[in-house]
Amino acid sequence: MTTQALVSEIQKKRSFLCIGLDVDVTKIPTHLLELEDPIFEFNKAIIDATHHLCVAYKPNIAFYEAYGLKGWTALQKTINYLNINHPEIFTIADAKRGDIGNTSSMYAKAFFEDLAFDSVTVAPYMGKDSIEPFLEFTEKHTIMLALTSNTGAFDFQTLTANGQPLYQSVLETSKEWKNAQNLMYVVGATKASYFAEIRNIVPDSFLLVPGVGAQGGSLEEVCKYGMNAQIGLLVNSSRGIIYASSGRDFAIKAAENAQVLQLEMAGLIPKDP
Amino acid sequence: MTTQALVSEIQKKRSFLCIGLDVDVTKIPTHLLELEDPIFEFNKAIIDATHHLCVAYKPNIAFYEAYGLKGWTALQKTINYLNINHPEIFTIADAKRGDIGNTSSMYAKAFFEDLAFDSVTVAPYMGKDSIEPFLEFTEKHTIMLALTSNTGAFDFQTLTANGQPLYQSVLETSKEWKNAQNLMYVVGATKASYFAEIRNIVPDSFLLVPGVGAQGGSLEEVCKYGMNAQIGLLVNSSRGIIYASSGRDFAIKAAENAQVLQLEMAGLIPKDP
Numbered sequence: 001m002t003t004q005a006l007v008s009e010i011q012k013k014r015s016f017l018c019i020g021l022d023v024d025v026t027k028i029p030t031h032l033l034e035l036e037d038p039i040f041e042f043n044k045a046i047i048d049a050t051h052h053l054c055v056a057y058k059p060n061i062a063f064y065e066a067y068g069l070k071g072w073t074a075l076q077k078t079i080n081y082l083n084i085n086h087p088e089i090f091t092i093a094d095a096k097r098g099d100i101g102n103t104s105s106m107y108a109k110a111f112f113e114d115l116a117f118d119s120v121t122v123a124p125y126m127g128k129d130s131i132e133p134f135l136e137f138t139e140k141h142t143i144m145l146a147l148t149s150n151t152g153a154f155d156f157q158t159l160t161a162n163g164q165p166l167y168q169s170v171l172e173t174s175k176e177w178k179n180a181q182n183l184m185y186v187v188g189a190t191k192a193s194y195f196a197e198i199r200n201i202v203p204d205s206f207l208l209v210p211g212v213g214a215q216g217g218s219l220e221e222v223c224k225y226g227m228n229a230q231i232g233l234l235v236n237s238s239r240g241i242i243y244a245s246s247g248r249d250f251a252i253k254a255a256e257n258a259q260v261l262q263l264e265m266a267g268l269i270p271k272d273p
Numbered sequence: 274m275t276t277q278a279l280v281s282e283i284q285k286k287r288s289f290l291c292i293g294l295d296v297d298v299t300k301i302p303t304h305l306l307e308l309e310d311p312i313f314e315f316n317k318a319i320i321d322a323t324h325h326l327c328v329a330y331k332p333n334i335a336f337y338e339a340y341g342l343k344g345w346t347a348l349q350k351t352i353n354y355l356n357i358n359h360p361e362i363f364t365i366a367d368a369k370r371g372d373i374g375n376t377s378s379m380y381a382k383a384f385f386e387d388l389a390f391d392s393v394t395v396a397p398y399m400g401k402d403s404i405e406p407f408l409e410f411t412e413k414h415t416i417m418l419a420l421t422s423n424t425g426a427f428d429f430q431t432l433t434a435n436g437q438p439l440y441q442s443v444l445e446t447s448k449e450w451k452n453a454q455n456l457m458y459v460v461g462a463t464k465a466s467y468f469a470e471i472r473n474i475v476p477d478s479f480l481l482v483p484g485v486g487a488q489g490g491s492l493e494e495v496c497k498y499g500m501n502a503q504i505g506l507l508v509n510s511s512r513g514i515i516y517a518s519s520g521r522d523f524a525i526k527a528a529e530n531a532q533v534l535q536l537e538m539a540g541l542i543p544k545d546p
Binding site for chain 1: 295297333335336338339340341342344345346349367369370371372373374375376377379380382383387388396397398399400401402403404418421422423424425426427428429430432433434435439442443446483
């Protein structure tokens with residue numbers, strides 16, 4: 001999926017919402033547990049109820065790997081369901097991978113070829129040759145951690161390295177990598193004031209923004225400092241949407257919560273010129 | 274598996290060799306491709322031929338995920354084979370994971386509970402709350418990236434942050450985390466001279482050392498600066514052992530190459546007092 005197609009979809013739906021499919025079987029409605037594949041059935045119901053309100057879905061791979069073969073099967077069925085029924089949706093494998101070159105190539109193959117996601121999240125610690133194998137897939141997008149939304153972000157990401165915070169070095173350095181135009185970045189919403197500095201470094205890149213909702217970030221603040229001419233934001237909400245209810249009405253309640261965010265987003269997106 | 278059991282095994286076998294099971298089906302002997310599960314059959318043959326020469330096996334998870342469900346099945350069969358037939362072997366899921374707390378908990382569950390590995394590799398970029406969920410498994414070991422063996426290690430890991438290289442900040446900071454005694458660290462062999470500085474910071478921790486062999490590091494240099502009273506090293510070799518031959522003799526040749534390393538190690542391990 002091209003960036004332009006994503007931007008068009010955002011304008012069309014008046015939404016830059018990404019819904020995180022972080023499915024914990026201990027949190028889903030109990031009536032689903034009788035079905036053969038509760039995780040997939042949960043995802044399918046959430047997708048059916050919310051796909052008109054969001055532009056992206058982001059399964060967090062940890063939640064599938066924790067259930068072994070069954071989890072991997074549910075993940076495969078979920079991405080297939082999205083690719084067949086909603087090819088207009090941008091799909092993100094939230095995997096935070098990164099390894100030496102030949103190993104990163106295998107991860108890229110796993111998420112871009114075998115599972116056919118549009119994008120994958122990666123971690124920068126191992127540097128250029130750990131990320132470029134993902135960037136070789138020029139039809140795909142590689143979303144690199146910059147400044148995350150957890151408290152541990154302040155352990156290393158904000159250390160002053162060569163006169164600037166490490167996350168800014170990460171952004172600056174990555175701009176020089178091959179096919180860097182296919183990079184997007186993870187920037188946590190809990191620190192909206194940082195967005196202005198980040199936009200100085202990467203004015204045109206899409207930012208994937210976790211931390212709105214459960215982690216406490218303000219959507220308006222994020223947009224004030226982070227939005228660019230192409231919108232340039234994908235704001236993720238996971239638990240606040242998918243666990244809106246633990247009853248049989250879970251999908252309806254998820255859609256209601258997604259709509260609250262979508263309507264707020266619609267008010268923040270400038271009218272298409 | 275306790276650290277003391279690992280140290281005893283090293284003394285008994287006169288080896289601190291870890292064999293990396295990074296299985297690429299395009300590189301394994303073609304006669305295996307006719308079998309139902311070529312990856313597992315390859316691993317089983319390698320394990321059968323080399324388990325007396327090494328103390329650890331390290332499947333790199335990327336190589337399994339790249340083959341989807343089949344890959345995950347082969348990984349599960351491999352770890353089960355090791356746990357049943359060779360409980361004395363230390364097993365490492367080379368996954369380089371790291372995410373916000375509740376997500377890292379799911380990865381910990383995947384590798385420590387579902388797959389029952391003794392240890393998992395993790396990436397430090399997201400800080401304390403991304404690693405502590407792994408450390409909560411006090412019977413297990415968490416192996417954190419410090420200084421890796423690839424060229425990209427010099428992009429961020431060696432940047433000066435708060436007056437010292439970032440990887441040294443990572444080591445120092447991690448010592449304060451809960452259950453830090455269960456941390457081990459990845460330190461690449463390609464920079465043996467760094468080992469002295471690393472030993473000043475973490476004198477007692479085990480170091481997992483890639484980069485001997487294919488990536489060009491010297492075993493003698495690594496031992497000179499990196500060995501401690503408990504040996505404290507697991508030196509990994511992957512391609513140099515498992516792809517020693519692409520013929521029907523692959524397992525025999527793998528054992529020959531493993532033995533070359535084991536004999537060199539035996540000469541570098543002080544006699545048990």
